[in-house]
Each structure stands twice: as structure tokens, then as C-alpha cells.
Amino acid sequence: xxxxxxxxxxxxxxxxxxxxxxxxxxxxxxxxxxxxxxxxxxxxxxxxxxxxxxxxxxxxxxxxxxxxxxxxxxxxxxxxxxxxxxxxxxxxxxxxxxxxxxxxxxxxxxxxxxxxxxxxxxxxxxxxxxxxxxxxxxxxxxxxxxxxxxxxxxxxxxxxxxxxxxxxxxxxxxxxxxxxxxxxxxxxxxxxxxxxxxxxxxxxxxxxxxxxxxxxxxxxxxxxxxxxxxxxxxxxxxxxxxxxxxxxxxxxxxx
Amino acid sequence: xxxxxxxxxxxxxxxxxxxxxxxxxxxxxxxxxxxxxxxxxxxxxxxxxxxxxxxxxxxxxxxxxxxxxxxxxxxxxxxxxxxxxxxxxxxxxxxxxxxxxxxxxxxxxxxxxxxxxxxxxxxxxxxxxxxxxxxxxxxxxxxxxxxxxxxxxxxxxxxxxxxxxxxxxxxxxxxxxxxxxxxxxxxxxxxxxxxxxxxxxxxxxxxxxxxxxxxxxxxxxxxxxxxxxxxxxxxxxxxxxxxxxxxx
Numbered sequence: 001x002x003x004x005x006x007x008x009x010x011x012x013x014x015x016x017x018x019x020x021x022x023x024x025x026x027x028x029x030x031x032x033x034x035x036x037x038x039x040x041x042x043x044x045x046x047x048x049x050x051x052x053x054x055x056x057x058x059x060x061x062x063x064x065x066x067x068x069x070x071x072x073x074x075x076x077x078x079x080x081x082x083x084x085x086x087x088x089x090x091x092x093x094x095x096x097x098x099x100x101x102x103x104x105x106x107x108x109x110x111x112x113x114x115x116x117x118x119x120x121x122x123x124x125x126x127x128x129x130x131x132x133x134x135x136x137x138x139x140x141x142x143x144x145x146x147x148x149x150x151x152x153x154x155x156x157x158x159x160x161x162x163x164x165x166x167x168x169x170x171x172x173x174x175x176x177x178x179x180x181x182x183x184x185x186x187x188x189x190x191x192x193x194x195x196x197x198x199x200x201x202x203x204x205x206x207x208x209x210x211x212x213x214x215x216x217x218x219x220x221x222x223x224x225x226x227x228x229x230x231x232x233x234x235x236x237x238x239x240x241x242x243x244x245x246x247x248x249x250x251x252x253x254x255x
Numbered sequence: 256x257x258x259x260x261x262x263x264x265x266x267x268x269x270x271x272x273x274x275x276x277x278x279x280x281x282x283x284x285x286x287x288x289x290x291x292x293x294x295x296x297x298x299x300x301x302x303x304x305x306x307x308x309x310x311x312x313x314x315x316x317x318x319x320x321x322x323x324x325x326x327x328x329x330x331x332x333x334x335x336x337x338x339x340x341x342x343x344x345x346x347x348x349x350x351x352x353x354x355x356x357x358x359x360x361x362x363x364x365x366x367x368x369x370x371x372x373x374x375x376x377x378x379x380x381x382x383x384x385x386x387x388x389x390x391x392x393x394x395x396x397x398x399x400x401x402x403x404x405x406x407x408x409x410x411x412x413x414x415x416x417x418x419x420x421x422x423x424x425x426x427x428x429x430x431x432x433x434x435x436x437x438x439x440x441x442x443x444x445x446x447x448x449x450x451x452x453x454x455x456x457x458x459x460x461x462x463x464x465x466x467x468x469x470x471x472x473x474x475x476x477x478x479x480x481x482x483x484x485x486x487x488x489x490x491x492x493x494x495x496x497x498x499x500x501x502x503x
Binding site: 003006007010011013014015018021022025026090091092093094095096097249250252253 | 269328333334335351352355358360369375376378
């Protein structure tokens with residue numbers, strides 16, 4: 001491999017590892033929290049849906065978690081990367097390096113949580129008797145890449161815009177929770193009326209989350225949803241790159 | 256063809272009012288933002304052209320606010336020129352704010368690795384010379400402790416050691432750094448001079464005029480964003496001194 005390319009790879013890896021290390025610095029359990037957190041969340045939801053709020057859908061905890069864990073990767077990435085550029089003023093102003101690496105590293109560091117949550121989902125799947133199977137090995141990497149693409153697009157744009165308008169931080173909080181309810185996470189896609197579904201492509205997470213749920217819950221590869229989500233993901237990535245490059249030229253004047 | 260840094264007619268302006276408008280203000284005043292009045296801009300550099308040759312040491316002098324730091328940042332690539340072009344064909348090692356990439360919660364060793372890669376090495380290369388970096392810094396016993404527990408002196412010594420061990424091709428220095436105690440100052444100064452003598456291209460900004468005369472053969476005097484004088488460092492420094500002592 002070309003030396004410069006190897007150096008870039010090293011840099012990205014080190015920045016990612018730095019994010020992960022820093023997240024758990026000064027905690028006793030360290031990276032174990034990444035595993036413990038989803039387990040505790042699963043227990044809480046299980047109690048909530050079994051005892052307090054008895055939802056008539058079969059296996060609702062599993063249904064909810066299979067969408068919630070991928071969603072959490074997205075929402076944590078967006079929330080974290082909003083402040084990434086302004087939080088690294090020193091680095092950006094004093095050292096010349098690809099600035100988008102900071103954003104990519106933030107997203108990759110958040111992926112760790114999803115990876116730790118997958119074994120828990122696998123337990124649910126095993127108990128339900130449908131999986132996990134060979135389909136998981138094919139689909140999960142495809143979905144991770146697809147979700148990475150759309151997340152990167154959105155995070156690049158938001159982190160850059162936030163350097164110009166710090167108001168973004170507050171707007172994002174609201175938009176994220178709006179998006180949470182507009183994405184089929186707590187409800188299935190099919191309860192949305194047929195006539196509205198065409199607009200759902202605008203929400204890049206709709207079909208992505210649907211595809212996640214199809215594979216995790218039913219061990220079924222939903223190629224149609226994967227295709228649609230890849231299409232809109234690439235669109236968002238393009239938009240993100242344009243915003244990042246366009247506004248990036250004057251970044252030094254605003255941070 | 257052997258110009259390491261080629262700066263051609265570079266202009267750089269900064270907006271004068273630095274208080275950032277919020278989103279609401281931006282929308283309300285949109286027309287004003289679109290055809291923004293250029294009176295409120297400050298031109299930090301006005302048509303600078305400089306060529307730096309391979310192996311040369313160029314000194315840059317001038318008053319505060321003359322545009323020296325802006326020029327360095329432009330060469331470094333952390334800001335873009337408003338007009339004009341800059342070409343740099345060597346790997347830059349900045350000795351400006353050393354330790355800028357350090358994170359207080361990471362250990363000295365972790366910071367060496369990240370900074371080494373940020374300054375242009377691969378991870379393997381950093382690992383190969385990490386012991387040299389540590390021994391040069393002279394803080395071996397603290398190297399696996401978080402940097403936030405370091406004293407200012409220790410912090411700067413470590414940062415300097417990393418920078419000097421990254422095979423600099425083009426050094427950018429803002430003042431000869433007075434790092435650490437007497438002994439370390441001497442050591443770091445000698446290490447830098449050795450690099451410059453070896454033929455590492457150097458751009459050296461300083462208010463220490465005798466150091467500029469001593470180290471650099473050529474010097475540039477910047478004033479108000481323009482080149483006031485350029486040539487033999489002896490002569491440029493002399494002209495500059497004359498203006499300071501006799502000028503108003």
C-alpha cells in the first residue's frame with residue numbers, strides 16, 4: 001500500500017480509537033459499558049412492555065430493540081458530531097489534515113455500541129426460533145455500510161453548519177426526536193397509509209430501519225428496502241460533501 | 256522548479272465584526288449578508304509573492320499585526336487565501352503552537368503516537384522512534400500518565416520532541432521556542448539549528464532580530480500586509496531597526 005494512504009488509514013484509526021478511549025476514560029468498567037448499556041436497556045423495556053404497558057403485538061420488546069439499536073447509532077453520531085468541528089479548534093487551526101476524518105472517526109466510534117448490542121439481538125432471535133442465520137452475515141455488513149453513508153452525509157453537513165450557526169445544536173435536538181417518531185421504530189412501516197409511503201423516501205432512515213428489522217427479526221433479506229435506502233443514502237452523502245467543502249473554505253474565520 | 260513554497264500574489268481578508276450572527280439574525284438580514292459591504296473587511300495580506308527554495312532559511316520580521324501569522328497559517332494550509340495561489344511541495348512540520356494536537360486525558364505515549372501521525376509519519380514509523388522521542392523529552396517516568404498531570408514545561412518538552420522527530424522537510428517556526436529549563440532550551444535550540452544546517456527548508460518568524468540575522472541568509476520585512484523589504488537578512492534587519500529607532 002502507498003505510504004500516504006497507509007498514513008491516512010493510521011490517522012483515521014487512531015482518531016477513532018481516541019474517541020473510544022476518551023469516552024470511557026475515568027470509568028471503572030470502561031468499554032464494558034458498551035455491552036452493559038444495551039443489556040440494561042433491554043431489561044428495562046422488557047419490564048415496561050410486559051408489565052406496565054402491555055402492547056398487543058407479539059414480542060414487542062424484540063420488535064422495538066431491533067430498530068432502536070441501529071437508530072441509536074445514527075442519533076448518537078449526529079448528536080456527537082454536531083460539536084466535533086468546534087470542539088477541535090486547536091487541531092483544525094494548527095495542523096493541516098483532512099478535517100472530515102474527525103467526523104468519520106466520531107461515527108465509527110459510535111458504531112462500537114451497535115456491535116456490542118448485536119449479540120443481545122442475536123439472543124432474542126435465537127429465542128424466537130427464527131435466527132440468527134447465514135443471512136445475517138450477508139446483510140448486516142451491507143446495512144452498516146449503508147447507514148454509515150447516510151450518517152456521514154448528514155453529520156458532515158450539520159457539523160459544518162454548526163460552526164457558522166451554533167443554533168444548530170439546539171435545532172438538532174428537536175429534529176432528532178421528531179425524526180425518531182417519523183421513522184418506523186416504535187411502529188411497523190405497514191401502518192403508514194399507502195399514499196404517504198412515497199414521501200417516506202425523504203426520510204433516509206425509513207427503509208434502512210425497516211431492512212434492519214427484517215433481517216434481525218425475521219432473518220429475511222429485504223433487498224427492496226436496502227436498494228431504496230442506498231439510493232437516498234448516496235444522495236445525502238453527496239449533499240453532505242458539497243456543504244462540507246463549500247463552507248469549509250471559510251471555517252477558520254468562524255471557529 | 257526547485258521552489259519549495261511558491262506564493263503568488265496572495266490576498267487574505269477577514270471580516271471585521273467577529274460576533275457571529277445567529278440563525279434568526281441571518282434570516283432577517285439576509286439581503287445584507289448577500290451583498291455584504293466590503294468596508295467591514297480587514298485585509299491582512301495585500302498581494303504577497305514569495306518563493307522559498309529548497310534548503311533555504313527565510314526569516315520574516317515585522318510589527319505585531321503585520322500579517323506574519325496569517326502568512327504562516329496560509330502556508331500551513333489551515334486557512335485559504337481570498338485571492339491568489341500557494342503551492343507547497345514538501346511535508347510541513349509546524350513549530351507554532353506545539354502540542355496543539357495533544358489531548359489532556361490521553362497519556363504521553365498515546366499523544367506521541369497521534370501527534371506523530373498528524374505530523375506526517377505512519378504509525379509504524381512513530382512506533383520505531385518512540386523511545387528516541389521519550390528520551391529526548393527527558394520525562395520517561397511520566398510518559399504513561401495522562402498529559403493533564405504534566406507541568407507546562409513537561410508538556411512543551413514532549414510536544415517539541417515529537418515535532419523534531421518527524422523527519423521535517425519544511426520547518427515553520429514562530430519564535431525560537433524557549434522550551435523548558437536552561438538545559439532543555441540549549442538542547443532544543445541545538446537540535447533545531449542542526450536540522451537547519453542539514454538543509455531542512457525553514458521559514459522563521461521572529462522578533463529576535465539577532466537570531467534572524469544569525470540563522471537566516473534571506474529575510475522579508477512585512478508591514479501592513481505588504482512586503483516592505485526583501486533581501487540579505489543583514490540589510491533587511493538593519494533597515495527595519497533604523498525605522499523603529501528613527502521612525503515615528
